[in-house]
Amino acid sequence: MQKKLFSELGLAPELLKAVARVGYEEASPIQSQAIPVLLGGADVFGQSQTGSGKTAAFALPAIQSVDPAVRAPQVLILCPTRELAVQVAEEVAKLAFFKRGVRELPIYGGQSYERQYRGLEAGSQIIIGTPGRVMDHLERGSLRLDKLKMVILDEADRMLDMGFVDDIRTVLSKTPPERQTVMFSATLPAAIRNLVEDFTHEPVHIRIEDQALTVPDIEQLYYEVDRRAKVEVLCRLIDLEDFKFGLIFCATKMMVDELTEHLSARGYAADKLHGDMSQAMRERVMARFRKHAVEFLVATDVAARGVDVDDIEVVVNYDLPQDNEDYVHRIGRTGRAGRHGKAITFVSSREFRKFQYMLRAIGGKVARGRIPSAEQVEQKRTDAFYDLLRETLDAGEYKRHDEFIEELLDQGRSSTDIASALIHLAGDADKPRHNGGAPATAAHSIEIPRRESRREDYAPRFERPEPRYSDEARPEAIEFQKKKREKRVFDEKPKKNAKRHNDDVTPFSHEPDMVRLNFNAGRDRNITPGDIVGVIAGAAKIQKSDIGAIRLLAKASYVDVRKQQAAHVLEKLQGISFKGRKLQVTLAE
Ligand code: ADP
Ligand code: MG
Helix, strand or coil, X not given: CCCECHHHCCCCHHHHHHHHHHCCCCECHHHHHHHHHHXXXXXXXXXXXXXXXXXXXXXXXXXXXXXXXXXXXXXXXXCCCHHHHHHHHHHHHHHCCCCCCCCEEEECCCCCHHHHHHHHHCCCCEEEECHHHHHXXXXXXXXXXXXXXXXXXXXXXXXXHCCCHHHHHHXXXXXXXXCEEEEEECCCCHHHHHHHHHHCCCCEEEECCCCCCCCCCCEEEEEECCHHHHHHHHHHHHHHHCCXXXXXXXXCHHHHHHHHHHHHHCCCCEEEECCCCCHHHHHHHHHHHHCCCCCEEEECHHHHCCCCCCCCCEEEECCCCCCHHHHHHHHCCCCHHHCCCEEEEEECHHHHHHHXXXXXXXXXXXXXXXXXXXXXHHHHHHHHHHHHHXXXXXXXXXXXXXXXXXXXXXXXXXXXXXXXXXXHHHHCCCCCCCCCCCCCCHHHHCCCCHHHHHHHHHHHHHHCCCCCCCCCCCCHHHCCCCCCCHXXXXXXXXXXXXXXXXXXXXXXXXXXXXXXXXXXXXXXXXXXXXXXXXHHHHHHCCCHHHEEEEEXXXXXXXXXXXXXXXXXXXXXXXXXEECCEECCEEECC
């Protein structure tokens, strides 16, 4: 199905800006077809599956049609339920963000009339309501439709199923005859056909066919994950399955940026592709991905179109794809050339309904996955370490420390004690060793000890029998417990000494409360001070005011940070990917 750019549809600049801000990269098929027709003024009857983007398809032309100078209802959107009315109102608000003087107002049963009167009196131009409550306001005289230009029936078939047919007919008959009429419905039963006949004028019928799909033969799993737990769950799956090469899809550029940052901060070699990047940048990223210098490529659908790599192990739908077709395109990136591939889809509560529709179209070949517990991941790390230890012993390729060990044995310590202590040290190498008495920053205070937080917050939540669950705020605590991966922990090499560059700078910072850190990246990487502030603020979540002077050298940089934050910054930034290299931060002596 052909999709178009939003800029090709005749939308005003302020709406294009809003679309970009929301992060939609291109118009969905129903949007591509309906928007130009609606902007042209014709009535439309539209049929397309759930999740295909109908809201923006009618909301954008509706917003464009509003004259901000007229403070009276100009657009009426009828929705079957209050939840939908609220959702549509939210989308309208987002899309009208840059159009000044446009106000939207949801009106639905259960909310006080007072508030709704106030909104109506304030001159809201776009009214989004359930038929019953709209009828009430019409009868009370608080809602006047004489200035109405456009009426939209969203999910018309559902409204009829819910018995709103008489209300709808009454409301429609009270709107000016020259208004534009838009109806959207997933199905076209006789009752809808009658409505269309009675209330539209030469409607353009737009139907987006469900795609006939051939799903590649790869293992598909879905996980029910609350929005805010996605990062953590993703990392667990990567660690447990030991994925080393994957493509991760997000819905918007913003999400791509965010997730890439989170993954980098957790020590994965992640990079991104999205529409805001120049062609040259994208090619550079692609080249590094192809060479496996990037383990995980985070991308939007559009940007990923050019990704043509054969050996991708796993495709992750971090956000649900826009439609079934996109789903198939996405997962088709793995399991190529006869290889085994895996597709993982995260479904949040908000997306569950949409996903159920998708599952039906995809043919139920997607199994439900269980989120691994922190203990499982931990166990896996331990096992991997034992294996590594055995290999190393077998190969005999390690420096001997006989004298030191003899000394310990002479002191009466057993060999098993010594070895256990060493394993303990190796396994704990990623835990913060010191925090320098740092006061809790905003980021610090949300972290609670890792074990407790994980066990409590995960296990029960995902075992709910009902697919519907709330998306309410989860405890901040679980957010982003950063952890490095097992292989980084065990591979850790002694840090390079910062002294090399010391001839170039005074040893200590000028500001009394600051210490100087050495970054292994400088002008050779086209780094700006802004990049450095960005990476520190992003990964260590400290205030800009805690960052002092920054000095760029040829191949390194000196960065002053507040003394109390230094240990934290050192820990959080170590090993994350920064300007195409693994960052090493040391204390400049
Ligand atoms: P429908 O009403 O057809 O069921 P919605 O309008 O509710 O679908 O849209 C479904 C989801 O897709 C929403 O989360 C919405 O934000 C998102 N969406 C809509 N249009 C686009 C687009 N052009 N690109 C990306 N996501 C989109
Ligand atoms: Mg809808």
